[in-house]
Amino acid sequence: LCRFSQEKILRLLCKPTVGRFKNQEGILNRGFKYAGIMITLNNEPKVLEFNVRLGDPETQPLMMRLRSDLVELILSALSGRLNQTQSAWDSRAALAVVLAAGGYPAHYQKGDIIQGLDQLSLPDVKVFHAGTQEINHQVVTDGGRVLGVTALGKDLREAQQKAYQAAQLITWPNCYYRHDIGHRAIS
Incomplete structure (x- = not known):
């Protein structure tokens, strides 16, 4: 904004x-x-x-x-x-993209193995787990909103680019996410 x-x-x-x-x-x-x-x-x-x-x-x-x-x-x-009390904030912009299970918010599959998390080491990007679970040393889907891929950037456009770059590295069957997060604020 x-x-x-x-x-x-x-x-x-x-x-x-x-x-x-x-x-x-x-x-x-x-x-x-x-x-x-x-x-x-x-x-x-x-x-x-x-x-x-x-x-x-x-x-x-x-x-x-x-x-x-x-x-x-x-x-x-x-x-x-x-x-x-003083609070300190990073002045950069931040943006989160939610990766959801297919069918969310209605009926969605649980137990799908999430791939790509172990390869994700991008600067200024964190993945917040929401609907996940670890079974037999593998992270699997366990809810509708599965992951929040969140990134920092010098401006909102850069944060958006980093978040979507990271989101593309993470997969499971029927994974989906919106492709317009931050679009109106940037345009």
């Missing part, structure tokens, strides 16, 4: 919602707040959901960029000292 869009989302959606939490008696306002937001074709932000937990796979790019100790940040938040 461009800086204008980020500021607009914070001003119009996030800050008023968090403010309501603060002003409601009995609601403890410590911890994560996750806003699932969609940008319409008219470039207007629309709320899909609010959660008091981190979203998945949305957290994966955040974890790639976070340079501070996550546990320290959580403990600071719980003790009411988060505003006194």
Whole structure:
């Protein structure tokens, strides 16, 4: 998102919602707040959901960029000292591509052997496991959202290229993923 869009989302959606939490008696306002937001074709932000937990796979790019100790940040938040704690972030862009099992979200196959993970050693790329399991020393599919291939880049285009380059190295029968992640933000 461009800086204008980020500021607009914070001003119009996030800050008023968090403010309501603060002003409601009995609601403890410590911890994560996750806003699932969609940008319409008219470039207007629309709320899909609010959660008091981190979203998945949305957290994966955040974890790639976070340079501070996550546990320290959580403990600071719980003790009411988060505003006194500095957090450090990698300034590069991050992007995640979810590799899913064929048939997801309805009926999908489990137990397919995942190939290519052992050969994956690209800089600035991490694979987050979601729907996987290890059986007889082999990683197999065990859910609909199987892997999150997440990459850092100097800009969103580079992060996208790295994530898709890595995704192409990973295979199993009926593996699929969207090919448009980040497309609207880049174009």
